[in-house]
Amino acid sequence: xxxxxxxxxxxxxxxxxxxxxxxxxxxxxxxxxxxxxxxxxxxxxxxxxxxxxxxxxxxxxxxxxxxxxxxxxxxxxxxxxxxxxxxxxxxxxxxxxxxxxxxxxxxxxxxxxxxxxxxxxxxxxxxxxxxxxxxxxxxxxxxxxxxxxxxxxxxxxxxxxxxxxxxxxxxxxxxxxxxxxxxxxxxxxxxxxxxxxxxxxxxxxxxxxxxxxxxxxxxxxxxxxxxxxxxxxxxxxxxxxxxxxxxxxxxxxxxxxxxxxxxxxxxxxxxxxxxxxxxxxxxxxxxxxxxxxxxxxxxxxxxxxxxxxxxxxxxxxxxxxxxxxxxxxxxxxxxxxxxxxxxxxxxxxxxxxxxxxxxxxxxxxxxxxxxxxxxxxxxxxxxxxxxxxx
Numbered sequence: 608x609x610x611x612x613x614x615x616x617x618x619x620x621x622x623x624x625x626x627x628x629x630x631x632x633x634x635x636x637x638x639x640x641x642x643x644x645x646x647x648x649x650x651x652x653x654x655x656x657x658x659x660x661x662x663x664x665x666x667x668x669x670x671x672x673x674x675x676x677x678x679x680x681x682x683x684x685x686x687x688x689x690x691x692x693x694x695x696x697x698x699x700x701x702x703x704x705x706x707x708x709x710x711x712x713x714x715x716x717x718x719x720x721x722x723x724x725x726x727x728x729x730x731x732x733x734x735x736x737x738x739x740x741x742x743x744x745x746x747x748x749x750x751x752x753x754x755x756x757x758x759x760x761x762x763x764x765x766x767x768x769x770x771x772x773x774x775x776x777x778x779x780x781x782x783x784x785x786x787x788x789x790x791x792x793x794x795x796x797x798x799x800x801x802x803x804x805x806x807x808x809x810x811x812x813x814x815x816x817x818x819x820x821x822x823x824x825x826x827x828x829x830x831x832x833x834x835x836x837x838x839x840x841x842x843x844x845x846x847x848x849x850x851x852x853x854x855x856x857x858x859x860x861x862x863x864x865x866x867x868x869x870x871x872x873x874x875x876x877x878x879x880x881x882x883x884x885x886x887x888x889x890x891x892x893x894x895x896x897x898x899x900x901x902x903x904x905x906x907x908x909x910x911x912x913x914x915x916x917x918x919x920x921x922x923x924x925x926x927x928x929x930x931x932x933x934x935x936x937x938x939x940x941x942x943x944x945x946x947x948x949x950x951x952x953x954x955x956x957x958x959x960x961x962x963x964x965x966x967x968x969x970x971x972x973x974x975x976x977x978x979x980x981x982x983x984x985x986x987x988x989x990x991x992x993x994x995x996x997x
Contacts, residue, residue: 645783648790648812654764656779656790656812661757663813668844669703671785674835675713679963691735692720701836702848710849723851732853739853742862773797773925781812784819785839788812791819799925800825801983802965814841824964831964879909885918891935891976893918900992902929922992929982929992936977951986953993962986969993 651659677696692699692713697720703709707726712719718734724744732739758766767776775797779790789812795805802825809819818839821830879888885907886893895907895918902923911917917934948959951969958971967989968981980993 645786646788647781647783648788650781651779651790653776653779653790653792654760654767657763657810658757658760660790660810660812661815663811663815665705666814666816666841667705668842669701669709669816669839670842670844670848671701671836671839672698673701673711674698674833674837676830676833676835678829678831679965680961691715691717691733693733702844704844704846704849708846708849710851721851721853723849730853732857736858737854737856738858738860740860740862770794782809784809785836787818787839789818796926799923799927801926801928802985803926803983822965827964880907882907885909889916889918889933891933892974893920893933894976894996895920895931896995898922899929899931899995900988902992923982926983929980929984929989931996932979934977936972936975951990953990954997958990958993960986960990973997 648656675692675696675698677694680694692715695715697713697715699711699713699719701709701711707724709724711722713722715735720734721730721732723730723732726744728741728743730739730741770776773796774794777793779792782789782791784791789809791807791809793805793807796803804823804825804827806823807819807821807830808817810817819833819835821833823829824831879885882893882895882904885895888909893907895904897904899922904920904922905924905928906919906921908919909916910919911934915934917932920931920933922929922931948961948970951958951960953969953971956971956973958969961968962985966981966983967986968979969989970977970979971993972978978993978996980989980996982989982992984992
């Protein structure tokens with residue numbers, strides 16, 4: 608939490624996009640489009656296509672030419688937006704081994720971005736700011752190359768049936784992507800999806816490797832975020848291709864551990880839940896009405912270190928939820944680096960707003976409390992929620 612308080616707006620957004628890019632690139636490679644030329648696999652039900660793909664031979668390694676597209680932010684919304692490949696999109700390369708290591712390199716005139724990961728750690732180096740971000744990853748029960756536990760078609764079908772209670776799923780559409788026979792599937796939330804329209808995924812029909820991930824806003828025909836490869840090949844990858852260290856003089860930001868359950872185990876972290884307990888433990892007034900713009904309050908907890916506590920309040924469910932973070936305002940400060948964002952008025956105070964195709968974030972200060980409100984909602988809804996906090 609202390610990190611999120613001190614990062615500049617552009618760097619915080621870069622970090623978020625880097626995580627998205629890693630999620631797509633660490634386990635998969637996106638491709639330019641569906642329906643590429645070349646042979647396609649035979650039609651199959653989705654469960655059967657997934658099973659056969661997972662049961663295929665795992666590649667010794669992956670090498671690809673890729674393109675990352677980022678249309679999330681309006682042009683000029685972030686100061687220095689064009690200075691980072693993660694903010695404006697870029698082309699590059701990807702290498703991945705079958706033991707859980709990999710590197711994603713995005714190239715731009717302002718400098719490359721290098722995302723390097725293993726089973727235990729991920730680092731993101733952004734040359735445009737000469738900054739490296741690092742985080743520990745949660746432990747895995749099985750290595751990434753273990754294919755002994757491929758679920759049966761019945762188990763996959765049961766999982767898809769449960770998933771279909773929450774999202775609409777297309778069938779497995781035969782396709783050819785990056786000259787590989789593949790199946791593609793589209794899913795979209797049935798409820799509480801916020802501004803998210805859908806996600807599209809393509810996966811290798813015979814190797815169990817996802818091949819495309821595109822994220823679409825509501826009503827959009829082109830993806831807001833996409834990681835795309837124009838070429839992909841399978842075979843051994845040298846350790847030198849995935850073991851790249853940032854320059855010695857780079858600024859370093861340690862994000863700590865990214866745990867699966869959100870409970871930090873580091874010394875000094877606080878764990879307080881429930882409105883009354885949080886209000887008693889916080890060093891600042893915590894504002895958390897029962898409802899916010901019609902959304903019921905679902906969770907209240909104190910997060911961060913003992914010397915940088917913040918209250919995290921969640922309203923609503925799923926992707927349509929609104930999250931509010933409240934903390935002690937720093938003396939003499941208001942919005943700091945977020946001052947470059949557009950201004951809006953909230954009950955007599957000035958807030959700064961970042962509006963994107965997938966959601967809106969607001970930051971402001973009232974009295975001794977600084978607020979950040981974010982949700983996959985339009986700007987008008989986010990502003991109404993912020994005003995309702997007083």
